Amino acid sequence: MAGIASYGAYIPWYRLSRxxxxxxxxxxxxxxxxxxxxxxxxxxxxxxVAAARDCLTGIDPQKVDRLYxxxxxxxxxxxxxxxxxxxxxGLGKGTYTMDFAGSLRAGTNALRAALDAxxxxxxxxxxxxxxxxRMGAPNGDKEMAFGDGAAALLVSKSGVAVxxxxxxSTFQEFHDVWRSDQDTFVRSWExxxxxxAGYMRMVNGTVAAALQKYNLTPADITKAAIYAPDPRxxxxxxxxxxxDPMAQLVDPLYMTVGNTGSALSLMIxxxxxxxxxxxxxxxxxxxxxxxxxxxxxxxxxxxKIKDRRAIKRHLASKTMITHYLKYIQWRGLMATEPPPRPxxxxxxxxxxxxxxxxxxxxxxxKCKSCGTPQYPPQRxxxxxxAQDNFEPYSxxxxxxxxxxxxxxxxxxxxxxxxxxxxxxxxxxxRIIFNMADRHPDDVKPGMPVxxxxxKVHFFExxxxxxxxxxxxxx
Amino acid sequence: xxxxxxxxxxxxxxxxxxxxxxxHWDKSKNDLIFEATKEAIEDAKIEPKDIEAAWAGTWVSxxxxxCLADPLKLQYIPVTRVENACASGSDAFRNACYAVAxxxxxxxxxxxFEKLKDSGWAGxxxxxxxxxxxxxxxxxxxxxxxxxxxxxxxYNLSPEEGKRMIGAISVxxxxxxTLNPKAHLRREVTIEQVMNAPIIAWPLGxxxxxxxxxxxxxxxxVPADKAKDYRSDPVYVKALQISVCPSEGxxxxxxxxxxxxxxxxxxxxxxxxxxxxxPREEISMAELHDCFSITEAVTCEDLRFSPVGKVKEDIESGxxxxxxxxxxxxxxxxKSFGHPIGASGVRMLYEMYLQCQGRxxxxxxxxxxxxxxxxxxxxPVSNTVSVLxxxx
Numbered sequence: 001m002a003g004i005a006s007y008g009a010y011i012p013w014y015r016l017s018r019x020x021x022x023x024x025x026x027x028x029x030x031x032x033x034x035x036x037x038x039x040x041x042x043x044x045x046x047x048x049v050a051a052a053r054d055c056l057t058g059i060d061p062q063k064v065d066r067l068y069x070x071x072x073x074x075x076x077x078x079x080x081x082x083x084x085x086x087x088x089x090g091l092g093k094g095t096y097t098m099d100f101a102g103s104l105r106a107g108t109n110a111l112r113a114a115l116d117a118x119x120x121x122x123x124x125x126x127x128x129x130x131x132x133x134r135m136g137a138p139n140g141d142k143e144m145a146f147g148d149g150a151a152a153l154l155v156s157k158s159g160v161a162v163x164x165x166x167x168x169s170t171f172q173e174f175h176d177v178w179r180s181d182q183d184t185f186v187r188s189w190e191x192x193x194x195x196x197a198g199y200m201r202m203v204n205g206t207v208a209a210a211l212q213k214y215n216l217t218p219a220d221i222t223k224a225a226i227y228a229p230d231p232r233x234x235x236x237x238x239x240x241x242x243x244d245p246m247a248q249l250v251d252p253l254y255m256t257v258g259n260t261g262s263a264l265s266l267m268i269x270x271x272x273x274x275x276x277x278x279x280x281x282x283x284x285x286x287x288x289x290x291x292x293x294x295x296x297x298x299x300x301x302x303x304k305i306k307d308r309r310a311i312k313r314h315l316a317s318k319t320m321i322t323h324y325l326k327y328i329q330w331r332g333l334m335a336t337e338p339p340p341r342p343x344x345x346x347x348x349x350x351x352x353x354x355x356x357x358x359x360x361x362x363x364x365x366k367c368k369s370c371g372t373p374q375y376p377p378q379r380x381x382x383x384x385x386a387q388d389n390f391e392p393y394s395x396x397x398x399x400x401x402x403x404x405x406x407x408x409x410x411x412x413x414x415x416x417x418x419x420x421x422x423x424x425x426x427x428x429x430r431i432i433f434n435m436a437d438r439h440p441d442d443v444k445p446g447m448p449v450x451x452x453x454x455k456v457h458f459f460e461x462x463x464x465x466x467x468x469x470x471x472x473x474x
Numbered sequence: 475x476x477x478x479x480x481x482x483x484x485x486x487x488x489x490x491x492x493x494x495x496x497x498h499w500d501k502s503k504n505d506l507i508f509e510a511t512k513e514a515i516e517d518a519k520i521e522p523k524d525i526e527a528a529w530a531g532t533w534v535s536x537x538x539x540x541c542l543a544d545p546l547k548l549q550y551i552p553v554t555r556v557e558n559a560c561a562s563g564s565d566a567f568r569n570a571c572y573a574v575a576x577x578x579x580x581x582x583x584x585x586x587f588e589k590l591k592d593s594g595w596a597g598x599x600x601x602x603x604x605x606x607x608x609x610x611x612x613x614x615x616x617x618x619x620x621x622x623x624x625x626x627x628x629y630n631l632s633p634e635e636g637k638r639m640i641g642a643i644s645v646x647x648x649x650x651x652t653l654n655p656k657a658h659l660r661r662e663v664t665i666e667q668v669m670n671a672p673i674i675a676w677p678l679g680x681x682x683x684x685x686x687x688x689x690x691x692x693x694x695x696v697p698a699d700k701a702k703d704y705r706s707d708p709v710y711v712k713a714l715q716i717s718v719c720p721s722e723g724x725x726x727x728x729x730x731x732x733x734x735x736x737x738x739x740x741x742x743x744x745x746x747x748x749x750x751x752x753p754r755e756e757i758s759m760a761e762l763h764d765c766f767s768i769t770e771a772v773t774c775e776d777l778r779f780s781p782v783g784k785v786k787e788d789i790e791s792g793x794x795x796x797x798x799x800x801x802x803x804x805x806x807x808x809k810s811f812g813h814p815i816g817a818s819g820v821r822m823l824y825e826m827y828l829q830c831q832g833r834x835x836x837x838x839x840x841x842x843x844x845x846x847x848x849x850x851x852x853x854p855v856s857n858t859v860s861v862l863x864x865x866x
Binding site for chain 1: 593595596597599600604605606607608609610611612613615616617619620621622623624627672673674675676677678720721722723724725726727729730731855
């Protein structure tokens with residue numbers, strides 16, 4: 001039976017306190033908690049890559065034969081995002097890449113499509129990734145509610161930790177939340193209509209139908225990972241469905257991360273998997289223009305999935321954004337003074353294309369004469385000057401430390417100082433990187449770092465991705 | 475490089491000129507080129523028509539030989555533009571010297587110039603990048619700050635001690651600049667001002683960084699055996715060396731940022747060419763590429779003015795002061811002049827030339843014999859370095 005062979009997740013390091021948002025707007029409605037905010041150099045693609053790397057811990061990426069990327073916030077309206085994710089992960093060229101877009105159900109749509117592909121035998125190992133950075137208009141309820149995050153699940157037929165043994169979906173043409181191709185911010189209809197006519201009927205009806213189809217009752221479900229725009233609505237719906245909200249519901253992360261849209265169901269499924277034991281029965285529910293219900297049973301294989309940062313470790317690793325305006329600037333919601341540096345050079349598309357097997361996945365070369373890893377790829381070895389005697393070499397999974405650093409206030413970034421570091425890899429080689437997700441005072445020569453896939457520029461409509469170093473996150 | 479024969483004592487400088495450096499809002503690059511060259515030609519007591527070939531050193535202010543032929547109305551002679559990053563001016567001079575040494579020409583002109591203040595940017599008007607732009611955001615201050623971080627770390631200097639060490643370099647150079655009417659910044663600064671200045675790129679503060687300015691400088695070169703036909707005190711070229719780093723520090727983890735290998739290599743080659751074995755004793759004075767205070771500190775070690783790791787003692791004892799054992803930046807350096815890229819190398823030579831002839835006014839060093847210029851283009855991990863030595 002097909003199921004989940006591995007899981008991973010990603011939550012950005014930065015969190016914004018909801019009371020800080022209220023304070024910025026002098027607003028009176030008290031809303032507690034905080035939301036996770038993608039850094040200025042992160043988006044749905046980079047977060048999906050981070051979750052996928054977490055999911056592939058200890059797994060050979062070459063075994064993946066499909067890569068699905070789900071999001072309502074792909075950085076491109078026209079251009080595939082899954083190909084960027086697959087390229088960054090260094091997946092094989094035969095990998096079938098596909099984007100799932102538009103619906104808040106995109107995450108569970110992708111999971112079910114992966115399941116179908118594996119069940120049908122047309123794929124053996126599908127990596128489902130989902131990243132989300134939805135924006136609510138400033139000074140609104142959606143800005144308060146929305147958070148950023150990502151999840152990844154590896155679906156395959158063998159070695160599964162979770163058998164997915166049931167699924168049922170319904171659709172409904174319904175405007176509860178939507179965003180047209182002209183909109184920056186998510187729109188919604190009146191809250192009571194959305195709740196009563198939309199969420200409650202749709203989710204309750206579909207879950208009830210699914211349980212009935214498989215001869216299950218709510219009591220049979222160990223944990224239910226159900227999408228909900230807020231915890232109050234989830235509690236109301238779950239109570240009506242016959243679940244014990246305290247015992248059976250997975251925390252929808254509202255207080256700590258916020259509503260991560262199409263990624264939420266998968267993120268809280270990952271959260272459930274972190275605590276799951278063999279024999280547990282789980283339910284995952286996606287909502288949006290209908291409802292997806294997936295039923296699953298945890299196997300012994302769950303014990304083999306270790307060392308994931310997933311939800312728990314990412315949640316515990318955070319820093320508070322010091323000022324709401326920083327978030328506003330990162331999301332480009334206010335025109336601010338540009339950095340006092342000349343504008344970027346034109347990004348050469350042929351140069352990006354030539355770099356797809358190297359820079360995108362942080363592959364360099366290793367000299368076959370002297371053994372020295374080098375990035376970027378060379379024709380002449382920097383150590384022994386041997387010519388054209390190299391093999392491909394991945395830096396992304398290697399241990400590294402900072403040799404030296406500076407915090408540069410002059411560099412062309414909206415988030416100065418820019419930390420620059422010469423990073424030395426344990427098995428040899430050096431790359432000079434910018435450093436993400438650090439407190440400047442913590443940076444020291446000799447500190448261990450890892451690499452992280454980031455958006456380094458946006459210019460002339462091209463989202464340009466490369467890598468940065470960062471302190472070992474968690 | 476040590477086995478290269480070189481052209482020691484084969485050519486001489488008979489005239490030099492240098493504009494005031496600064497923010498020349500009211501002057502074009504052509505004005506600056508004209509003024510520097512006019513001074514050099516008058517100093518050499520020749521006519522413009524006597525010039526047989528010319529080399530221009532500029533980074534971004536000109537593109538080909540026309541950048542000199544046009545403003546000077548040179549009459550159909552060969553003119554070549556040379557670009558070698560911040561060492562462009564030094565390399566233009568080197569090319570002109572080699573042309574004379576080859577016997578092909580008897581009078582050559584080298585001009586270094588740069589007009590940066592038309593760009594609209596406070597720093598350099600470029601962003602280093604690859605065509606992919608897959609490259610860390612980095613600036614010159616940020617990259618040289620990497621040297622300060624490791625220098626402090628390697629030699630166990632606290633940030634306070636380290637900043638005090640390099641801060642004293644800036645205090646010294648600012649003082650020398652007050653004595654030079656052609657310097658851009660002519661103001662004393664105190665160590666407290668330097669230590670408390672805003673951070674540009676940690677640990678470098680405002681006064682650890684040179685400014686950006688406009689300027690031009692020019693030299694007239696003739697064969698050594700004809701030099702005294704023009705003047706009684708020509709200054710002879712003792713060594714002209716350039717070393718270019720194959721960007722090793724970008725890729726090699728064994729580069730530790732407390733030295734610049736191309737400076738060491740160019741220095742050793744220049745000492746071999748000039749017959750110098752103990753530079754600390756034999757070099758009378760030097761103009762080093764003090765783009766940042768840490769660069770000057772490391773260069774003093776790389777050129778063997780100070781033992782490795784010991785430059786702090788020489789800075790603190792005043793060894794590099796105008797009245798010290800080996801004055802460094804007697805004219806005020808990049809610190810006081812700013813750094814119009816292509817002009818700086820020739821500006822350094824101008825000071826060494828004046829000092830050798832006893833014409834440096836209030837800055838005059840007593841009886842100098844050999845002056846060294848060091849011009850570093852690029853960044854610590856990837857660079858092009860010239861070391862030139864001239865003297866009587």
